[in-house]
Amino acid sequence: MADALRAGVPALSTGNVIRDSSLGLVPETLQPIIDLQEAIWRRASVGPAIVEMLRLRNARTVNCVFCKSVRYDIARADGLTEDKVAQIDDDFASSRLSEREKLVLAFADLYLRTPDRMDQALLLRLQRKFTPEQISHMAIALTTFHALSRCAVSLGGMPEHLPVTEASVPVDTSR
Amino acid sequence: MRLDSHEVAAVLARSGGELARRHEALWQAVWQQPHIPARILELCRLRLATLHGATHELQAQPPSGVRADPESARSADERAALEFAEIYGQEPQAITDELAAAVKTHFGEAGLVALIEALGVIDGRIRLGMMLGPLLATQSAHG
Numbered sequence: 001m002a003d004a005l006r007a008g009v010p011a012l013s014t015g016n017v018i019r020d021s022s023l024g025l026v027p028e029t030l031q032p033i034i035d036l037q038e039a040i041w042r043r044a045s046v047g048p049a050i051v052e053m054l055r056l057r058n059a060r061t062v063n064c065v066f067c068k069s070v071r072y073d074i075a076r077a078d079g080l081t082e083d084k085v086a087q088i089d090d091d092f093a094s095s096r097l098s099e100r101e102k103l104v105l106a107f108a109d110l111y112l113r114t115p116d117r118m119d120q121a122l123l124l125r126l127q128r129k130f131t132p133e134q135i136s137h138m139a140i141a142l143t144t145f146h147a148l149s150r151c152a153v154s155l156g157g158m159p160e161h162l163p164v165t166e167a168s169v170p171v172d173t174s175r
Numbered sequence: 176m177r178l179d180s181h182e183v184a185a186v187l188a189r190s191g192g193e194l195a196r197r198h199e200a201l202w203q204a205v206w207q208q209p210h211i212p213a214r215i216l217e218l219c220r221l222r223l224a225t226l227h228g229a230t231h232e233l234q235a236q237p238p239s240g241v242r243a244d245p246e247s248a249r250s251a252d253e254r255a256a257l258e259f260a261e262i263y264g265q266e267p268q269a270i271t272d273e274l275a276a277a278v279k280t281h282f283g284e285a286g287l288v289a290l291i292e293a294l295g296v297i298d299g300r301i302r303l304g305m306m307l308g309p310l311l312a313t314q315s316a317h318g
């Protein structure tokens with residue numbers, strides 16, 4: 001992994017982790033990213049625990065050390081325990097996670113690994129368990145997390161390891 | 176059933192509500208930001224679609240309206256962006272400081288960040304286009 005960050009950060013610190021990152025160098029996309037993140041965590045119809053499972057499955061697949069280390073408090077409050085987080089690995093299909101949770105992770109793996117290979121049985125299970133709104137929200141959450149984690153990896157400066165840290169969804173007070 | 180990036184937006188808009196609106200706002204912002212020209216992003220979109228084998232996306236109208244031909248991309252700025260996109264599309268962990276420096280030479284630090292953001296958003300649309308068709312187009316058709 002790269003030792004140094006490949007792009008700087010804004011000169012002025014705002015206290016918002018997204019604004020104060022390298023993403024702050026592109027103001028034209030910054031607010032849409034913040035607005036989208038806020039909506040994913042606060043408005044997704046599947047709830048924050050499922051959103052966090054999608055985020056962590058993506059983080060472990062992309063191997064984004066920053067993303068893997070974070071646990072959002074809103075997801076813990078929604079019932080996502082560390083015991084469940086530990087089961088978001090490649091053996092999730094035989095884990096103690098619920099069928100619904102396993103289906104969420106299978107949806108994530110489809111997007112992350114083989115988006116061109118939709119299995120008919122998985123398709124039917126997803127359509128039985130989730131509404132079109134929920135599928136849309138999971139898709140938007142996943143594609144957003146995937147883009148942002150690949151962004152973090154591409155920008156370099158990734159440490160080898162970070163301890164697990166609880167975080168809150170950034171509150172944007174700048175407008 | 177494969178969807179192109181325009182069709183992905185339409186399918187998500189039918190059932191995604193406010194999240195879909197904000198997702199589309201980011202897509203639009205990526206194409207309109209001033210740091211990387213739309214012509215360069217179009218080259219990258221076509222390259223990512225090729226890497227994914229997404230022939231439906233290759234045939235889609237350019238999101239910005241600006242057409243580009245990867246076969247004739249020979250200028251130094253085009254090559255820097257395309258070489259970065261090539262590795263990004265396969266494995267972001269394999270991006271080197273040299274690839275990033277070449278992009279910064281032509282587009283600056285903000286350009287590097289804008290390019291990486293755009294590649295992520297475009298790659299995401301292509302992936303969604305490959306998997307959402309059978310999931311959402313069918314469900315919407317059944318009400």
